[in-house]
Amino acid sequence: MKTVFFLLTFILSVEIFSQEKILVNNEKREVIKVMYYNQMMGNIHQNASRYSQTLTTISCNHPVKIQKIIDVNKKEEIFFGNGQWMAVNVGPHEGYLLKHLLSDKKVDCFQDKYPKFFEAMNLSLTDLYYLGRLNDHLMSGKSKVEE
Numbered sequence: 617m618k619t620v621f622f623l624l625t626f627i628l629s630v631e632i633f634s635q636e637k638i639l640v641n642n643e644k645r646e647v648i649k650v651m652y653y654n655q656m657m658g659n660i661h662q663n664a665s666r667y668s669q670t671l672t673t674i675s676c677n678h679p680v681k682i683q684k685i686i687d688v689n690k691k692e693e694i695f696f697g698n699g700q701w702m703a704v705n706v707g708p709h710e711g712y713l714l715k716h717l718l719s720d721k722k723v724d725c726f727q728d729k730y731p732k733f734f735e736a737m738n739l740s741l742t743d744l745y746y747l748g749r750l751n752d753h754l755m756s757g758k759s760k761v762e763e
Contacts, residue, residue: 644686647705648694651718653678656726657747660711664701666752671709673741673748676725680718681705714752 654677659670674680683703684694695702701712727734739747 643688645683645703645705645710646686647681648684649682650679651682651720652722653680653713653717654719654723655717655751657744658713658717658751659745659748660704660706660709660713661701661752662711664696664712666714668712670745670749671711672706673745674706675744676727677722678706680713682718683710717751 653674656676658674660672660674662669662671681704682694683705684692685703686692693703695715696712700714700716702715702718704711704713
């Protein structure tokens with residue numbers, strides 16, 4: 617009897633966790649795919665804003681679970697903040713990340729190309745955090761200034 621109860625409990629818990637749905641503020645978050653961070657360092661933000669609080673810092677090729685958020689009215693959203701941000705899950709942290717910093721496949725990272733140089737820099741955790749913050753505020757692309 618105890619064995620049957622244990623097996624049923626185990627099967628139900630596996631089924632619940634395999635769906636990877638998370639309830640936050642009456643919203644459901646569901647993982648839709650995994651992408652990879654494509655810059656040297658970066659931060660997961662609490663809100664879809666470059667200036668919001670940092671939840672955690674990640675490095676190049678770190679896997680990031682992309683989430684869709686389903687609100688109370690059953691409306692599904694993947695992109696936020698003028699379509700620039702994606703809802704993500706990294707470890708125990710759920711937050712937002714700029715979509716242009718993500719790739720479908722792993723990329724060649726500076727840390728992997730030049731490991732001796734990278735190790736010789738002796739970066740502290742604070743340095744890594746500020747590199748991530750710098751990357752958040754770095755804007756890349758063509759200038760809109762007329763020649």
